Amino acid sequence: MILGRGLYLRAPQLTDFPQWSELRERSRAFLTPWEPTWGPDDLTKPSFRRRLRRYQREIREDQAYPFFIFREEDDALLGGCTLSGVQRGVQQSCTLGYWAGEDHAGRGHVTAAVRALIPFVFEELKLHRLQAACLPENEQSRAVLRKCGFTEEGIARGFLRINGAWRDHVVYAILRDDPRR
Numbered sequence: 001m002i003l004g005r006g007l008y009l010r011a012p013q014l015t016d017f018p019q020w021s022e023l024r025e026r027s028r029a030f031l032t033p034w035e036p037t038w039g040p041d042d043l044t045k046p047s048f049r050r051r052l053r054r055y056q057r058e059i060r061e062d063q064a065y066p067f068f069i070f071r072e073e074d075d076a077l078l079g080g081c082t083l084s085g086v087q088r089g090v091q092q093s094c095t096l097g098y099w100a101g102e103d104h105a106g107r108g109h110v111t112a113a114v115r116a117l118i119p120f121v122f123e124e125l126k127l128h129r130l131q132a133a134c135l136p137e138n139e140q141s142r143a144v145l146r147k148c149g150f151t152e153e154g155i156a157r158g159f160l161r162i163n164g165a166w167r168d169h170v171v172y173a174i175l176r177d178d179p180r181r
Contacts, residue, residue, distance in 0.1 A: 002067065004116030007109060009067035009081060012055060016068055017048045019077040023101040030102035034138060037164050062086055065125075069100075069113045078104040081113050083121065083130075093129035094121065098144070106140060114148045122176045129176070133159055133169035145172040149180060 002009040012020070021043045024031070028038070041047045058064035064084040071078055079100035086094045096117070100110050121130045133156060134141035146152075150172035159169040 002116050002120055003072075005112040006072050007078065007112055007116075008070055008072055009113055009116060010070070011059065012052060012066055012068050012080075014049065014052060016077065017045055020048065020068070021045075023077055023079075023103075027102040030105070031099060032163055034135060034141070034162065035099070036161055058084075062088070064094075065120075067113075067117070069109060071109070077101070078109045079113070081110075081117055083117065083125075086125070086127070091129070092127045093131060094125070094127055096130055096132040098132075098141075111144050111147050114144060118148065118174065118180075127176070129173055131171060131173040133171045135162065135167055136170050142170065142172075148174070149178060150174045151178070 025043055032038075039047070055064070055066045058066075063086050064082060065086075066080065066082045068080050069078045070076065079098065081096065081098040083094045083096055096114065098110050098114065118130065121127050130150075131153075132145055132150060134145070136155070142152075151174065153171045153173055156169050156171050158166040159171075160167060
């Protein structure tokens with residue numbers, strides 16, 4: 001468990017399914033422009049179980065670290081963050097992705113979660129670089145990264161398939177020895 005300002009992050013569990021599926025369904029229209037296309041069974045319990053098995057394997061193999069973000073005061077699920085593509089050897093890096101339910105977006109929760117994850121990446125995982133990418137028009141996401149001390153590095157052309165189309169992304173990164181705010 002990772003503690004942040006008014007929230008905590010922990011690995012997803014099967015008991016999270018009702019809250020997760022309800023939040024994702026309620027936020028579907030809000031999230032669709034920013035995410036890969038959802039599969040027809042994405043919000044089903046069997047799909048969630050498969051997701052959890054994949055998460056457990058990725059954690060065990062030091063490939064990815066998924067987290068759900070919960071409000072401390074009432075344990076409400078707010079969204080999620082994933083550290084994926086963990087690279088060891090000469091690279092020592094990973095990629096950050098995040099989302100918030102529509103009701104919780106723009107309230108500082110994701111910023112607090114990302115700030116809490118940064119020490120985990122550099123002190124626990126012992127990585128050198130944390131990068132993130134977002135659509136150029138996603139000002140909320142860009143603001144999160146700037147507030148957390150990430151530096152904009154440029155445009156990655158056709159970087160991810162978002163909502164059915166290959167889209168350019170703005171790439172940001174923070175390094176272990178960058179000054180912290």
